[in-house]
Amino acid sequence: MTEPGAVTVSEAEPRTGTAVIETRGLTKRYRGGQLAVDGLDLSVPDGSVFGFLGPNGSGKTTTIRMLMGLIDPTSGTARVLGHPMPGAGRTVLPQVGALIEGPALYGFLTGRDNLVRYDSADPTADPRTRRDRVEAALDRVGLGAAAGKKAKAYSLGMKQRLGLAAALLQPRRLLVLDEPTNGLDPQGMREIRNLVRELAADGTTVFLSSHLLDEIEQVCTHAAVMARGRLVIQGPVADLAAGARGRLAVTTPDPGDAARILKELGVTGITADGDRVSAEAPPGDVELADLNGALVRGGVRVRSFGVERASLEDAFVALTGEGFDVAG
Numbered sequence: 596m597t598e599p600g601a602v603t604v605s606e607a608e609p610r611t612g613t614a615v616i617e618t619r620g621l622t623k624r625y626r627g628g629q630l631a632v633d634g635l636d637l638s639v640p641d642g643s644v645f646g647f648l649g650p651n652g653s654g655k656t657t658t659i660r661m662l663m664g665l666i667d668p669t670s671g672t673a674r675v676l677g678h679p680m681p682g683a684g685r686t687v688l689p690q691v692g693a694l695i696e697g698p699a700l701y702g703f704l705t706g707r708d709n710l711v712r713y714d715s716a717d718p719t720a721d722p723r724t725r726r727d728r729v730e731a732a733l734d735r736v737g738l739g740a741a742a743g744k745k746a747k748a749y750s751l752g753m754k755q756r757l758g759l760a761a762a763l764l765q766p767r768r769l770l771v772l773d774e775p776t777n778g779l780d781p782q783g784m785r786e787i788r789n790l791v792r793e794l795a796a797d798g799t800t801v802f803l804s805s806h807l808l809d810e811i812e813q814v815c816t817h818a819a820v821m822a823r824g825r826l827v828i829q830g831p832v833a834d835l836a837a838g839a840r841g842r843l844a845v846t847t848p849d850p851g852d853a854a855r856i857l858k859e860l861g862v863t864g865i866t867a868d869g870d871r872v873s874a875e876a877p878p879g880d881v882e883l884a885d886l887n888g889a890l891v892r893g894g895v896r897v898r899s900f901g902v903e904r905a906s907l908e909d910a911f912v913a914l915t916g917e918g919f920d921v922a923g
């Protein structure tokens with residue numbers, strides 16, 4: 596059931612029964628003809644922190660909108676918490692906290708009153724405990740001190756956190772966060788990451804999209820990589836990175852000579868940046884010490900030499916043959 600060209604790492608990964616999100620051939624063609632999501636087979640394990648990774652325009656938000664029943668797929672199916680979407684929205688959505696493309700907030704209301712409004716709109720929420728829920732959610736995202744300020748005075752990061760607080764008013768089995776750290780400074784990003792870890796530790800499955808590779812590597816247990824509406828790969832993050840060969844890295848004040856000599860020795864994928872020359876790690880039968888020796892004999896002053904562990908970015912580049920354009 597894997598899309599041609601997509602790679603599923605670790606077939607031992609539990610699939611049916613424990614998947615919180617499961618899609619089959621999920622496809623969205625917008626009215627203008629744009630094929631935004633193309634035959635997506637996604638499987639999000641229960642309890643995972645699942646990173647949905649891809650450059651801007653790769654179909655992440657469109658997928659999330661289909662999962663949440665906000666738009667209908669052109670073809671294919673989606674199950675969330677075991678139920679078909681959009682059909683079972685009434686059953687599914689109360690168990691899901693979602694933050695999609697910037698929360699809808701009333702600027703003239705305080706952060707606290709925005710949450711009161713959200714909570715009041717939930718027919719299952721007991722009004723007698725509303726105040727407690729709102730204060731707990733504000734605390735959770737670190738907005739306690741700013742809760743009395745009008746939302747229009749909030750920074751982007753504060754608005755994002757308020758949206759997250761709204762998603763956290765009720766205990767949820769699943770949190771779906773579309774680019775939750777977009778527009779945040781490094782400190783704000785760190786806070787969101789810590790929050791995601793805390794939520795995951797409580798057993799909530801977190802599905803979060805991002806166009807930032809290292810963010811996914813830092814917080815996610817599993818990931819799926821999208822490119823141009825198609826799934827490139829999915830699986831446990833550690834396995835995804837391990838699937839790619841690491842990078843050979845040489846630090847030297849003679850990068851030009853180093854690059855030339857490595858090329859002569861048949862090393863591929865050479866790039867030079869300042870005093871750092873990096874390249875695809877050579878196949879296993881090449882003795883690294885021989886490469887280093889050749890550099891030294893060629894007059895290259897080698898300051899450091901080694902193979903670095905593969906990152907998700909290496910895996911992406913290896914699979915798509917293109918760089919991961921962070922700026923989108």
Ligand SMILES: Nc1ncnc2c1ncn2[C@@H]1O[C@H](COP(=O)(O)OP(=O)(O)O)[C@@H](O)[C@H]1O
Nearest residue numbers: 625627629631650651652653654655656657658
């Ligand atoms: N409402 C829409 N109508 C037509 N095309 C759209 C619409 N929304 C998104 N797209 C297009 O679909 C593709 C995927 O977009 P999107 O799902 O927003 O990607 P991402 O969230 O990964 O940045 C893009 O080419 C985008 O321009």
Ligand SMILES: [Mg+2]
Nearest residue numbers: 655656657774
């Ligand atoms: Mg998006």
